[in-house]
Amino acid sequence: xxxxxxxxxxxxxxxxxxxxxxxxxxxxxxxxxxxxxxxxxxxxxxxxxxxxxxxxxxxxxxxxxxxxxxxxxxxxxxxxxxxxxxxxxxxxxxxxxxxxxxxxxxxxxxxxxxxxxxxxxxxxxxxxxxxxxxxxxxxxxxxxxxxxxxxxxxxxxxxxxxxxxxxxxxxxxxxxxxxxxxxxxxxxxxxxxxxxxxxxxxxxxxxxxxxxxxx
Amino acid sequence: xxxxxxxxxxxxxxxxxxxxxxxxxxxxxxxxxxxxxxxxxxxxxxxxxxxxxxxxxxxxxxxxxxxxxxxxxxxxxxxxxxxxxxxxxxxxxxxxxxxxxxxxxxxxxxxxxxxxxxxxxxxxxxxxxxxxxxxxxxxxxxxxxxxxxxxxxxxxxxxxxxxxxxxxxxxxxxxxxxxxxxxxxxxxxxxxxxxxxxxxxxxxxxxxxxxxxxx
DNA sequence: TCAAAAATAGACCAATTGGTCAATTCTATA
DNA sequence: TATAGAATTGACCAATTGGTCTATTTTTGA
Numbered sequence: 001x002x003x004x005x006x007x008x009x010x011x012x013x014x015x016x017x018x019x020x021x022x023x024x025x026x027x028x029x030x031x032x033x034x035x036x037x038x039x040x041x042x043x044x045x046x047x048x049x050x051x052x053x054x055x056x057x058x059x060x061x062x063x064x065x066x067x068x069x070x071x072x073x074x075x076x077x078x079x080x081x082x083x084x085x086x087x088x089x090x091x092x093x094x095x096x097x098x099x100x101x102x103x104x105x106x107x108x109x110x111x112x113x114x115x116x117x118x119x120x121x122x123x124x125x126x127x128x129x130x131x132x133x134x135x136x137x138x139x140x141x142x143x144x145x146x147x148x149x150x151x152x153x154x155x156x157x158x159x160x161x162x163x164x165x166x167x168x169x170x171x172x173x174x175x176x177x178x179x180x181x182x183x184x185x186x187x188x189x190x191x192x193x194x195x196x197x198x199x200x201x202x203x204x205x206x207x208x209x210x211x212x213x214x215x
Numbered sequence: 216x217x218x219x220x221x222x223x224x225x226x227x228x229x230x231x232x233x234x235x236x237x238x239x240x241x242x243x244x245x246x247x248x249x250x251x252x253x254x255x256x257x258x259x260x261x262x263x264x265x266x267x268x269x270x271x272x273x274x275x276x277x278x279x280x281x282x283x284x285x286x287x288x289x290x291x292x293x294x295x296x297x298x299x300x301x302x303x304x305x306x307x308x309x310x311x312x313x314x315x316x317x318x319x320x321x322x323x324x325x326x327x328x329x330x331x332x333x334x335x336x337x338x339x340x341x342x343x344x345x346x347x348x349x350x351x352x353x354x355x356x357x358x359x360x361x362x363x364x365x366x367x368x369x370x371x372x373x374x375x376x377x378x379x380x381x382x383x384x385x386x387x388x389x390x391x392x393x394x395x396x397x398x399x400x401x402x403x404x405x406x407x408x409x410x411x412x413x414x415x416x417x418x419x420x421x422x423x424x425x426x427x428x429x430x
Numbered sequence: 431t432c433a434a435a436a437a438t439a440g441a442c443c444a445a446t447t448g449g450t451c452a453a454t455t456c457t458a459t460a
Numbered sequence: 461t462a463t464a465g466a467a468t469t470g471a472c473c474a475a476t477t478g479g480t481c482t483a484t485t486t487t488t489g490a
Contacts, residue, residue: 009457009458009466009467011457011466011467012466012467015467028331029332029333030246030248030249030332031245031246031248031249031328031332032249033245033246033248033249033250034245034246034247034248034249035248036446036447036448037447037448037449038446038447038448046468047468047469047470048448048449048469049449049450049468049469049470050467050468050469052448052449052450053466053467053468054467057448057449058447058448058449109331112327112331112386112387113246113328113331115386115387115389115390116243116324116327116328116331116386116387116389117244117245117246117389118244118389119389119390119393122393127393130393130394131393131394134394151413151417152430153410153413153414153430154406154410154430156394157406157407157410157411158410158414160380160383160384160387160391160407161380161383161410161411161414163383163387164379164380164382164383164387165375165376165379165380167379168375168376168378168379169375171327171330171331172327172330172331172375172378172379174330174331174332174333174334175330175334176375178334178337178342178345178346179345179346179349179371191369191372192372192375195368195369195372195373195376196372196376198366198368198418199368199373199376199414199415199418199419200414200418201418202366202417202418202419202420203413203414203415203416203417203418204414204417205417215367215368215369224436224437224487224488226436226437226487227436227437230437251476251477251478252477252478252479253476253477253478261438262438262439262440263439263478263479264438264439264440264479264480265437265438265439267478267479267480268436268437268438268439269437272478272479273477273478273479
Protein backbone atom coordinates (compact mmCIF):
# COMPACT_ATOMS: atom_id res chain seq x y z
CA UNK A 1 0.00 0.00 0.00
CA UNK A 2 2.59 2.47 1.14
CA UNK A 3 4.97 1.71 -1.68
CA UNK A 4 3.75 3.06 -4.99
CA UNK A 5 2.92 0.16 -7.23
CA UNK A 6 4.78 -0.20 -10.49
CA UNK A 7 1.60 0.11 -12.53
CA UNK A 8 1.22 3.76 -11.54
CA UNK A 9 2.17 6.29 -14.19
CA UNK A 10 5.01 8.76 -13.71
CA UNK A 11 2.52 11.54 -13.08
CA UNK A 12 0.65 9.53 -10.46
CA UNK A 13 3.84 8.56 -8.69
CA UNK A 14 5.13 12.12 -8.61
CA UNK A 15 1.86 13.66 -7.49
CA UNK A 16 1.30 11.07 -4.81
CA UNK A 17 4.74 11.80 -3.42
CA UNK A 18 4.22 15.55 -3.53
CA UNK A 19 0.94 15.16 -1.67
CA UNK A 20 2.41 12.76 0.89
CA UNK A 21 5.27 15.14 1.59
CA UNK A 22 2.91 18.04 2.16
CA UNK A 23 0.65 15.82 4.26
CA UNK A 24 3.42 14.67 6.61
CA UNK A 25 4.32 18.23 7.47
CA UNK A 26 0.71 19.32 7.84
CA UNK A 27 -0.29 16.38 10.03
CA UNK A 28 2.86 16.87 12.14
CA UNK A 29 1.92 20.47 12.79
CA UNK A 30 -1.80 20.12 13.43
CA UNK A 31 -2.68 16.48 13.94
CA UNK A 32 -5.23 14.55 11.93
CA UNK A 33 -8.38 16.45 12.77
CA UNK A 34 -6.58 19.76 12.79
CA UNK A 35 -5.33 19.40 9.25
CA UNK A 36 -7.55 20.37 6.32
CA UNK A 37 -7.34 18.98 2.81
CA UNK A 38 -7.22 22.53 1.51
CA UNK A 39 -4.05 23.17 3.50
CA UNK A 40 -2.40 20.04 2.13
CA UNK A 41 -3.54 20.89 -1.39
CA UNK A 42 -2.14 24.42 -1.11
CA UNK A 43 1.18 23.13 0.21
CA UNK A 44 1.33 20.63 -2.63
CA UNK A 45 0.31 23.37 -5.09
CA UNK A 46 -2.61 21.36 -6.39
CA UNK A 47 -6.35 21.95 -6.34
CA UNK A 48 -8.06 20.20 -3.47
CA UNK A 49 -9.99 18.00 -5.89
CA UNK A 50 -6.72 16.63 -7.16
CA UNK A 51 -5.70 15.45 -3.72
CA UNK A 52 -8.93 13.49 -3.52
CA UNK A 53 -8.24 12.13 -6.97
CA UNK A 54 -5.04 10.48 -5.75
CA UNK A 55 -6.28 9.53 -2.27
CA UNK A 56 -9.91 8.50 -1.80
CA UNK A 57 -10.30 10.35 1.50
CA UNK A 58 -8.47 12.32 4.17
CA UNK A 59 -8.45 9.23 6.36
CA UNK A 60 -6.87 7.13 3.60
CA UNK A 61 -4.25 9.81 2.99
CA UNK A 62 -3.42 9.86 6.67
CA UNK A 63 -3.14 6.08 6.76
CA UNK A 64 -0.79 6.20 3.78
CA UNK A 65 1.38 8.74 5.58
CA UNK A 66 1.38 6.58 8.68
CA UNK A 67 2.18 3.43 6.75
CA UNK A 68 5.15 5.09 5.09
CA UNK A 69 6.46 6.11 8.49
CA UNK A 70 6.04 2.68 10.03
CA UNK A 71 7.74 1.21 7.01
CA UNK A 72 10.84 3.35 7.53
CA UNK A 73 10.61 2.65 11.25
CA UNK A 74 10.78 -1.09 10.83
CA UNK A 75 13.33 -0.89 8.08
CA UNK A 76 15.77 0.71 10.45
CA UNK A 77 15.33 -1.76 13.27
CA UNK A 78 18.57 -3.55 13.86
CA UNK A 79 19.10 -7.27 13.55
CA UNK A 80 21.61 -7.93 16.32
CA UNK A 81 22.18 -11.37 17.81
CA UNK A 82 23.60 -12.62 21.07
CA UNK A 83 27.05 -12.95 19.53
CA UNK A 84 27.32 -9.26 18.66
CA UNK A 85 29.03 -6.77 20.93
CA UNK A 86 26.38 -5.08 23.10
CA UNK A 87 28.23 -1.77 23.24
CA UNK A 88 28.53 -1.48 19.47
CA UNK A 89 24.99 -2.66 18.81
CA UNK A 90 23.40 -0.27 21.29
CA UNK A 91 25.59 2.69 20.32
CA UNK A 92 24.87 2.22 16.63
CA UNK A 93 21.17 1.81 17.27
CA UNK A 94 21.06 5.02 19.29
CA UNK A 95 23.05 6.87 16.62
CA UNK A 96 20.74 5.56 13.91
CA UNK A 97 17.63 6.71 15.77
CA UNK A 98 19.21 10.11 16.41
CA UNK A 99 19.95 10.46 12.73
CA UNK A 100 16.33 9.64 11.97
CA UNK A 101 15.20 12.37 14.35
CA UNK A 102 17.56 14.83 12.71
CA UNK A 103 16.67 14.10 9.10
CA UNK A 104 13.00 13.14 9.41
CA UNK A 105 11.57 15.18 12.25
CA UNK A 106 8.11 15.43 10.70
CA UNK A 107 7.77 11.67 10.40
CA UNK A 108 8.73 11.30 14.03
CA UNK A 109 6.18 13.94 15.01
CA UNK A 110 3.33 12.29 13.13
CA UNK A 111 4.18 9.00 14.81
CA UNK A 112 4.33 10.71 18.20
CA UNK A 113 1.03 12.47 17.69
CA UNK A 114 -0.68 9.29 16.58
CA UNK A 115 0.49 7.52 19.75
CA UNK A 116 -0.35 10.55 21.87
CA UNK A 117 -3.89 10.52 20.54
CA UNK A 118 -4.38 6.86 21.35
CA UNK A 119 -2.69 5.03 18.46
CA UNK A 120 -6.02 3.92 17.06
CA UNK A 121 -4.85 4.06 13.47
CA UNK A 122 -2.09 1.49 13.78
CA UNK A 123 -3.18 -1.65 12.02
CA UNK A 124 -2.86 -4.97 13.78
CA UNK A 125 -0.09 -6.04 11.39
CA UNK A 126 2.14 -3.30 12.73
CA UNK A 127 1.29 -4.13 16.32
CA UNK A 128 2.06 -7.82 15.76
CA UNK A 129 5.35 -7.07 14.09
CA UNK A 130 6.19 -4.50 16.75
CA UNK A 131 5.60 -7.03 19.52
CA UNK A 132 7.62 -9.71 17.78
CA UNK A 133 10.54 -7.32 17.26
CA UNK A 134 10.34 -6.33 20.91
CA UNK A 135 10.35 -9.93 22.12
CA UNK A 136 13.40 -10.77 20.04
CA UNK A 137 15.37 -7.73 21.22
CA UNK A 138 14.42 -8.37 24.82
CA UNK A 139 15.51 -11.98 24.47
CA UNK A 140 18.91 -11.01 23.07
CA UNK A 141 19.47 -8.46 25.80
CA UNK A 142 18.44 -10.89 28.50
CA UNK A 143 21.09 -13.31 27.30
CA UNK A 144 23.65 -10.51 27.40
CA UNK A 145 22.65 -9.89 30.98
CA UNK A 146 22.92 -13.57 31.88
CA UNK A 147 26.39 -13.63 30.39
CA UNK A 148 27.25 -10.63 32.59
CA UNK A 149 28.00 -8.52 29.54
CA UNK A 150 25.31 -5.98 30.44
CA UNK A 151 24.09 -4.70 33.82
CA UNK A 152 20.84 -6.29 35.00
CA UNK A 153 18.32 -3.70 33.78
CA UNK A 154 14.92 -4.65 32.38
CA UNK A 155 15.49 -4.73 28.60
CA UNK A 156 11.93 -3.59 27.95
CA UNK A 157 12.35 -0.36 29.87
CA UNK A 158 15.82 0.19 28.47
CA UNK A 159 14.33 0.17 24.98
CA UNK A 160 11.62 2.63 26.04
CA UNK A 161 14.31 4.94 27.36
CA UNK A 162 16.33 4.75 24.15
CA UNK A 163 13.25 5.54 22.11
CA UNK A 164 12.24 8.34 24.44
CA UNK A 165 15.60 10.10 24.33
CA UNK A 166 16.25 9.75 20.63
CA UNK A 167 12.76 10.73 19.52
CA UNK A 168 12.77 13.64 21.93
CA UNK A 169 15.14 15.53 19.64
CA UNK A 170 12.57 15.49 16.85
CA UNK A 171 9.34 15.70 18.82
CA UNK A 172 10.40 18.40 21.28
CA UNK A 173 12.57 20.41 18.91
CA UNK A 174 10.44 23.49 19.53
CA UNK A 175 11.19 23.36 23.26
CA UNK A 176 14.89 22.82 22.65
CA UNK A 177 14.89 25.69 20.15
CA UNK A 178 13.24 27.88 22.79
CA UNK A 179 15.90 27.05 25.34
CA UNK A 180 18.88 27.17 23.00
CA UNK A 181 17.68 30.21 21.11
CA UNK A 182 18.27 28.40 17.82
CA UNK A 183 17.68 25.10 16.07
CA UNK A 184 20.05 22.25 16.77
CA UNK A 185 22.83 22.04 14.19
CA UNK A 186 24.34 18.87 12.82
CA UNK A 187 27.20 19.38 15.27
CA UNK A 188 24.75 19.74 18.16
CA UNK A 189 23.22 16.42 17.15
CA UNK A 190 26.65 14.85 17.19
CA UNK A 191 27.26 16.12 20.72
CA UNK A 192 23.82 15.04 21.87
CA UNK A 193 24.32 11.59 20.36
CA UNK A 194 27.67 11.10 22.09
CA UNK A 195 26.24 12.32 25.38
CA UNK A 196 23.33 9.94 25.08
CA UNK A 197 25.48 6.99 24.05
CA UNK A 198 27.78 7.68 26.98
CA UNK A 199 24.89 7.98 29.42
CA UNK A 200 23.14 4.80 28.36
CA UNK A 201 26.14 2.59 27.76
CA UNK A 202 27.76 3.59 31.02
CA UNK A 203 24.37 3.12 32.67
CA UNK A 204 24.35 -0.43 31.30
CA UNK A 205 27.87 -1.10 32.56
CA UNK A 206 29.35 -0.98 29.07
CA UNK A 207 32.43 0.76 27.73
CA UNK A 208 31.74 3.54 25.24
CA UNK A 209 33.22 2.74 21.80
CA UNK A 210 35.90 5.19 20.70
CA UNK A 211 33.77 6.45 17.84
CA UNK A 212 31.33 7.95 20.36
CA UNK A 213 33.86 9.25 22.86
CA UNK A 214 34.34 12.96 22.17
CA UNK A 215 31.96 15.03 24.29
CA UNK B 216 -5.13 33.89 35.22
CA UNK B 217 -4.87 30.18 35.67
CA UNK B 218 -5.64 30.26 39.34
CA UNK B 219 -9.29 31.05 39.99
CA UNK B 220 -9.48 34.41 41.64
CA UNK B 221 -11.05 34.68 45.06
CA UNK B 222 -13.79 36.97 43.78
CA UNK B 223 -15.34 34.14 41.76
CA UNK B 224 -18.46 32.57 43.20
CA UNK B 225 -18.60 28.93 44.24
CA UNK B 226 -20.56 28.09 41.10
CA UNK B 227 -18.07 29.82 38.85
CA UNK B 228 -15.13 28.11 40.49
CA UNK B 229 -16.74 24.69 40.26
CA UNK B 230 -17.87 25.07 36.67
CA UNK B 231 -14.55 26.46 35.51
CA UNK B 232 -12.83 23.46 37.03
CA UNK B 233 -15.27 21.00 35.50
CA UNK B 234 -14.73 22.60 32.10
CA UNK B 235 -10.95 22.69 32.47
CA UNK B 236 -10.87 19.04 33.43
CA UNK B 237 -12.92 18.06 30.39
CA UNK B 238 -10.81 20.33 28.21
CA UNK B 239 -7.48 18.81 29.26
CA UNK B 240 -8.62 15.35 28.28
CA UNK B 241 -10.18 16.53 25.03
CA UNK B 242 -7.17 18.58 23.96
CA UNK B 243 -4.86 15.69 24.91
CA UNK B 244 -6.77 13.34 22.66
CA UNK B 245 -7.32 15.55 19.64
CA UNK B 246 -5.11 18.60 19.86
CA UNK B 247 -6.31 22.20 19.77
CA UNK B 248 -7.83 22.34 16.32
CA UNK B 249 -9.16 18.81 16.57
CA UNK B 250 -11.16 19.52 19.69
CA UNK B 251 -14.64 21.04 19.44
CA UNK B 252 -16.37 23.10 22.10
CA UNK B 253 -19.37 20.82 21.79
CA UNK B 254 -17.22 17.85 22.77
CA UNK B 255 -15.86 19.67 25.81
CA UNK B 256 -19.34 20.85 26.76
CA UNK B 257 -20.74 17.33 26.49
CA UNK B 258 -17.91 15.92 28.60
CA UNK B 259 -18.51 18.63 31.19
CA UNK B 260 -22.27 17.98 30.99
CA UNK B 261 -23.01 21.59 30.21
CA UNK B 262 -24.54 23.33 27.21
CA UNK B 263 -21.97 24.69 24.81
CA UNK B 264 -23.10 28.25 25.51
CA UNK B 265 -22.16 27.77 29.12
CA UNK B 266 -18.59 26.91 28.24
CA UNK B 267 -18.38 30.19 26.37
CA UNK B 268 -19.92 31.93 29.34
CA UNK B 269 -16.99 30.90 31.54
CA UNK B 270 -14.28 31.19 28.90
CA UNK B 271 -14.52 33.91 26.27
CA UNK B 272 -13.27 31.68 23.44
CA UNK B 273 -11.84 28.29 22.61
CA UNK B 274 -8.39 29.85 22.35
CA UNK B 275 -8.71 31.40 25.83
CA UNK B 276 -9.86 28.09 27.26
CA UNK B 277 -6.88 26.36 25.71
CA UNK B 278 -4.52 28.98 27.09
CA UNK B 279 -6.02 28.49 30.54
CA UNK B 280 -5.46 24.76 30.27
CA UNK B 281 -1.90 25.35 29.18
CA UNK B 282 -1.24 27.85 31.93
CA UNK B 283 -2.47 25.43 34.56
CA UNK B 284 -0.12 22.78 33.23
CA UNK B 285 2.88 25.09 33.15
CA UNK B 286 2.04 26.18 36.67
CA UNK B 287 2.20 22.61 37.97
CA UNK B 288 5.29 22.06 35.87
CA UNK B 289 7.23 24.88 37.45
CA UNK B 290 5.85 24.15 40.88
CA UNK B 291 7.49 20.77 40.83
CA UNK B 292 10.87 21.96 39.66
CA UNK B 293 13.40 21.19 42.33
CA UNK B 294 15.52 23.75 44.12
CA UNK B 295 18.78 21.88 44.58
CA UNK B 296 22.07 23.63 45.28
CA UNK B 297 25.70 22.66 44.83
CA UNK B 298 25.88 21.39 48.42
CA UNK B 299 23.18 18.78 47.92
CA UNK B 300 23.97 15.19 47.06
CA UNK B 301 23.75 14.76 43.27
CA UNK B 302 22.54 11.17 43.50
CA UNK B 303 19.65 12.01 45.80
CA UNK B 304 18.68 15.15 43.93
CA UNK B 305 18.62 13.49 40.52
CA UNK B 306 16.90 10.33 41.74
CA UNK B 307 14.18 12.30 43.49
CA UNK B 308 13.69 14.57 40.50
CA UNK B 309 13.30 11.57 38.21
CA UNK B 310 10.89 9.91 40.62
CA UNK B 311 8.87 13.11 40.91
CA UNK B 312 8.58 13.47 37.16
CA UNK B 313 7.59 9.80 36.83
CA UNK B 314 4.89 10.32 39.41
CA UNK B 315 3.63 13.29 37.42
CA UNK B 316 3.44 11.13 34.30
CA UNK B 317 1.56 8.46 36.19
CA UNK B 318 -0.98 10.71 37.88
CA UNK B 319 -1.40 13.46 35.27
CA UNK B 320 -0.92 11.84 31.88
CA UNK B 321 -3.36 14.17 30.13
CA UNK B 322 -1.50 17.27 31.29
CA UNK B 323 1.73 15.79 30.00
CA UNK B 324 0.09 14.99 26.68
CA UNK B 325 -1.28 18.49 26.18
CA UNK B 326 2.16 19.89 26.91
CA UNK B 327 3.74 17.42 24.50
CA UNK B 328 1.26 18.20 21.76
CA UNK B 329 1.72 21.93 22.16
CA UNK B 330 5.50 21.52 21.78
CA UNK B 331 5.05 19.06 18.93
CA UNK B 332 2.92 21.58 17.08
CA UNK B 333 5.50 24.33 17.43
CA UNK B 334 4.95 25.66 20.97
CA UNK B 335 3.46 28.88 19.66
CA UNK B 336 1.09 29.27 22.58
CA UNK B 337 3.70 29.49 25.30
CA UNK B 338 3.87 33.03 26.54
CA UNK B 339 7.22 34.73 26.85
CA UNK B 340 6.97 34.71 30.64
CA UNK B 341 7.09 30.93 30.65
CA UNK B 342 9.97 30.87 28.21
CA UNK B 343 11.95 33.34 30.30
CA UNK B 344 11.34 31.41 33.50
CA UNK B 345 12.08 28.15 31.72
CA UNK B 346 15.43 29.47 30.50
CA UNK B 347 16.36 30.85 33.90
CA UNK B 348 15.54 27.56 35.60
CA UNK B 349 17.60 25.74 33.00
CA UNK B 350 20.63 28.01 33.49
CA UNK B 351 20.54 27.54 37.24
CA UNK B 352 20.30 23.74 37.03
CA UNK B 353 23.03 23.61 34.43
CA UNK B 354 25.22 25.77 36.63
CA UNK B 355 24.74 23.52 39.67
CA UNK B 356 25.47 20.42 37.66
CA UNK B 357 28.55 21.95 36.12
CA UNK B 358 29.94 22.59 39.57
CA UNK B 359 29.21 18.99 40.52
CA UNK B 360 31.20 17.94 37.48
CA UNK B 361 34.09 20.23 38.36
CA UNK B 362 34.14 18.75 41.85
CA UNK B 363 34.32 15.29 40.21
CA UNK B 364 31.07 14.29 41.86
CA UNK B 365 29.40 13.65 38.51
CA UNK B 366 30.75 12.31 35.21
CA UNK B 367 31.51 15.01 32.62
CA UNK B 368 28.29 14.93 30.61
CA UNK B 369 26.69 18.07 29.20
CA UNK B 370 24.08 19.04 31.84
CA UNK B 371 21.77 20.47 29.18
CA UNK B 372 21.48 17.19 27.33
CA UNK B 373 21.23 15.22 30.54
CA UNK B 374 18.16 17.23 31.47
CA UNK B 375 16.64 16.63 28.03
CA UNK B 376 17.17 12.91 28.51
CA UNK B 377 15.54 12.92 31.93
CA UNK B 378 12.55 14.81 30.57
CA UNK B 379 12.34 12.55 27.55
CA UNK B 380 12.33 9.32 29.55
CA UNK B 381 9.98 10.41 32.30
CA UNK B 382 7.46 12.08 30.02
CA UNK B 383 7.56 9.11 27.67
CA UNK B 384 5.52 7.06 30.14
CA UNK B 385 2.64 9.53 29.86
CA UNK B 386 2.92 10.59 26.25
CA UNK B 387 3.53 7.17 24.72
CA UNK B 388 1.30 5.18 27.06
CA UNK B 389 -0.73 3.93 24.10
CA UNK B 390 2.37 2.37 22.54
CA UNK B 391 3.43 0.81 25.83
CA UNK B 392 -0.09 -0.52 26.34
CA UNK B 393 0.06 -2.03 22.86
CA UNK B 394 3.31 -3.81 23.65
CA UNK B 395 2.46 -4.87 27.19
CA UNK B 396 -1.12 -5.80 26.39
CA UNK B 397 -2.31 -3.73 29.34
CA UNK B 398 -1.88 -0.36 30.98
CA UNK B 399 1.07 0.16 33.29
CA UNK B 400 0.19 -0.45 36.93
CA UNK B 401 1.50 1.48 39.89
CA UNK B 402 3.95 -1.37 40.43
CA UNK B 403 5.10 -1.17 36.82
CA UNK B 404 5.79 2.52 37.34
CA UNK B 405 7.85 1.70 40.40
CA UNK B 406 9.93 -0.76 38.38
CA UNK B 407 10.29 1.66 35.49
CA UNK B 408 11.35 4.43 37.87
CA UNK B 409 14.00 2.29 39.54
CA UNK B 410 15.29 1.13 36.16
CA UNK B 411 15.50 4.69 34.93
CA UNK B 412 17.14 5.99 38.10
CA UNK B 413 19.67 3.18 37.88
CA UNK B 414 20.39 3.83 34.22
CA UNK B 415 20.87 7.57 34.56
CA UNK B 416 22.68 7.67 37.87
CA UNK B 417 25.06 4.92 36.85
CA UNK B 418 25.46 6.70 33.54
CA UNK B 419 26.50 9.79 35.47
CA UNK B 420 28.98 7.84 37.56
CA UNK B 421 26.79 8.03 40.67
CA UNK B 422 25.77 5.37 43.17
CA UNK B 423 22.06 4.52 43.20
CA UNK B 424 20.45 5.39 46.57
CA UNK B 425 19.09 2.36 48.40
CA UNK B 426 15.52 3.59 48.06
CA UNK B 427 15.73 3.07 44.29
CA UNK B 428 17.65 -0.19 44.30
CA UNK B 429 15.16 -3.01 43.85
CA UNK B 430 14.74 -3.86 40.18
C1' DT C 431 -38.87 39.99 50.22
C1' DC C 432 -37.46 41.50 46.10
C1' DA C 433 -34.59 43.49 42.68
C1' DA C 434 -30.12 43.12 40.59
C1' DA C 435 -26.80 40.16 39.08
C1' DA C 436 -25.31 35.64 37.85
C1' DA C 437 -26.12 31.64 35.38
C1' DT C 438 -28.52 28.71 32.02
C1' DA C 439 -30.00 27.67 27.58
C1' DG C 440 -32.11 27.46 22.84
C1' DA C 441 -32.21 29.60 18.28
C1' DC C 442 -29.37 31.17 15.06
C1' DC C 443 -25.24 32.63 11.88
C1' DA C 444 -21.27 32.86 8.82
C1' DA C 445 -17.24 30.26 7.81
C1' DT C 446 -14.93 26.09 7.07
C1' DT C 447 -14.97 21.28 6.50
C1' DG C 448 -14.62 16.70 3.72
C1' DG C 449 -16.38 15.11 -0.21
C1' DT C 450 -19.22 14.72 -4.97
C1' DC C 451 -20.13 15.64 -9.77
C1' DA C 452 -19.74 16.93 -14.26
C1' DA C 453 -17.10 19.23 -17.61
C1' DT C 454 -12.74 19.96 -19.59
C1' DT C 455 -7.89 19.22 -20.85
C1' DC C 456 -4.02 16.44 -21.44
C1' DT C 457 -1.38 12.16 -22.70
C1' DA C 458 -0.27 7.86 -24.40
C1' DT C 459 -0.77 4.50 -27.89
C1' DA C 460 -2.93 1.75 -31.70
C1' DT D 461 -3.79 11.31 -36.06
C1' DA D 462 -7.70 9.69 -33.68
C1' DT D 463 -9.39 8.15 -29.48
C1' DA D 464 -9.69 6.09 -24.94
C1' DG D 465 -8.31 6.78 -20.59
C1' DA D 466 -5.82 9.67 -17.28
C1' DA D 467 -5.62 13.92 -15.07
C1' DT D 468 -7.30 18.56 -13.91
C1' DT D 469 -10.56 21.73 -12.20
C1' DG D 470 -14.47 24.71 -10.64
C1' DA D 471 -19.12 24.56 -8.93
C1' DC D 472 -21.53 22.74 -5.49
C1' DC D 473 -23.37 20.28 -1.03
C1' DA D 474 -24.47 18.84 3.66
C1' DA D 475 -22.41 18.78 8.11
C1' DT D 476 -19.81 20.82 11.64
C1' DT D 477 -17.47 24.60 13.51
C1' DG D 478 -16.75 28.73 16.90
C1' DG D 479 -19.32 32.23 18.35
C1' DT D 480 -23.55 35.71 19.07
C1' DC D 481 -27.99 37.17 20.67
C1' DT D 482 -31.81 37.08 23.35
C1' DA D 483 -34.79 35.19 26.68
C1' DT D 484 -35.47 32.73 30.83
C1' DT D 485 -34.30 30.89 35.38
C1' DT D 486 -31.63 30.86 39.57
C1' DT D 487 -28.92 32.93 43.16
C1' DT D 488 -27.47 36.59 46.07
C1' DG D 489 -27.55 40.21 49.41
C1' DA D 490 -29.55 44.65 51.09
